[in-house]
Amino acid sequence: MLRGCWDNFELLLSTEEMGESRDEGRKLKVLMGTCGWSDHTLLKCGRFYPASVRSAEDRLRHYSTHFPCVEVDTSTYAIPSKVSVRRWLQAVPSGFIFHFKAFGLFCSKSCPITAIPGEIRTKLSFAGSDDYVKLSSLSTDIQDEIWSSFNSTLEPVFTAGSLGVVLFQFHLSFKPSLENRTHVLWCRRQLDPRFEMAVEFRNRDWFVGEQFQATCEWLKANNMALVAADELAHETFQKDREQTGLPYGQSREVLPVAWAVTKPSFHYIRVHRREGCKRMLSDSELQTWVARLQSKLPETLQGPVYFMWGTDWEDQPILNAQNLKQFLPESMIFNWKAAQLQNPAKGSLLSMFKSPQTAMQTASDSVLYKQPATPTDDVSPIALLEMNKNTDFGCSNANLGDAQKRILEQPAEMHGFTKKDAVFPPPKKAKPSPNKKKGNAGSPTITSFFKYAR
Template identity: 35%
Template structure:
């Protein structure tokens, strides 16, 4: 199948169902210890995991979790027995609390690492008013409180300040436990490589000065040939990790899979799948966009590229965001096995 044909849909090999994915996972994990942290040499490590552990298609009976893992605590403990890292995406939709951070830290091993996706409002996305904490909703002007969704530009400065401080406070238990990785700043398609776009990134750096930040773009203009080198220098100058992506190509939002490293401390590779037919489709659900199981050849193409990235940063994390059922967990186990070899 050609890339063009693949981008028009997804064939059975890349959406074979949960049973096939489970068989592939068992084939690579049966004799291998779980939660492997790959040694990349000279004190450098690679951790492989997924974007979240609570997706409904993943928690469905018989897909990934054992039958007795029916509570949030049991599921996180089981997930952490299989993988040494996870990206928490729930804070993108609703601001977390310190209690969330305390529970995440308490339910995972000492060497486990969390990356946390920034709240939507913090990266220029719209946010549902109903998802604000009550204290922030009550402080909204009446006209804004009556809206369904708002952007940061709509809000008074003190409300925006409260959003950022609330988010940062929730991270402190992870920081105290030594389990805080990076805050993922995933900017939307309309975030452009201009002065305003750079200022928004610098604002995030100023508001979270003591936390590692990682930046993911969803507009290919950031990596245009005449711009990319300056973008990478900009991120390096401000100690922010560029997020390397594998995603559908040939679309307005398609960022090429350039393996740039802009922080000596951290590199992140996010594997989104290649559902080109769904990536920009209006109304596409999360399951629609990420319902894609990488095949062995595709993973093998990425393994040496990840090793190349890992040679340039103390920590590398590979995050499978093809979170449909057990597709992401299967590919994460397979990639771990490839890198460990």
């Protein structure tokens, strides 16, 4: 019933005048990343980060050799310290992009008192039994101070040219109403006007019937982007804290994606899978995304398409990103590794080995297999059939998706550049140090840059 609400809507494009994009080479290119880089299951599985990588900065340094952007999700729970943000900036190469989720107080209209910045919290007077603070209970001055703290934290990221999008995610209870639209506009006014703002509405009423077009026109008129969210029905309509999996007797259903480009400077996509440990997308789901990206991105889009994976279970966000790359034409994917070779971080190992030959050698990420891309929406019925099959959320290897099985069955050489592929002379063999564990190379290294860590 919901699907018919989306079928007949064309792309909505803002007519506002845009200056030159940050990087013309990213126009209409897909930049993939993950929603966070330190999920505990990702760290525990040990298939992406080398064992020697332990600090948040070192993990980010390793992550940024594989992906051109990341979404900072911890900023939902507390405004990051400026010291942490400076360390993050120092850990990544030039051109890397940080997206930030907006502080939860702004979106949920409440938050734990302990989440309020310490210097501001000392100005509040609450009873000891109060664990949460409502936005409406704060004075205008205190609200302004919290916004100032958030904006000033993002300022150095913006100044460094590394700030992408500030994402405002509004929860299921946030329905379309005059009060809520007024609140969103208040957020846009309070957020630094130089920062890009994207809005994700988890309540589907924003997208039903004529309301969908009204939502898009309103966002377009107020300089905000609509997030295209890919999510499962049973996970969307269950509270995040009460996820109980697919109800007995029901089929797994992917909800229609509210697709509209309301800002020409970028488009933002988030793929959610919130429950269970089987979060790999099927080939048909990936092909459906390829069809959207190939047929529904206007040439007037002046910036990149940020494709962010929130399938947080072990290394499944990384594998999902890798799988989608196999279906997308290389011309649509932003070549992050080549960009790093052209403009490596000052003082990095890559800066010492930069050469045209090296750039050509790594002109594209290594691939596991090639599939012809499907350029139209003809795959959608097939994809829907597969999407609606029952899904077992068991955690054994036997329940891994087909795409993940193919990856795990591939020879190690297919997961990255091997020594014979490199343009550098092979290093002399040396006896291993008794103080270092075998195979635990630090990050970043030349070898870790060219090899996909599993």
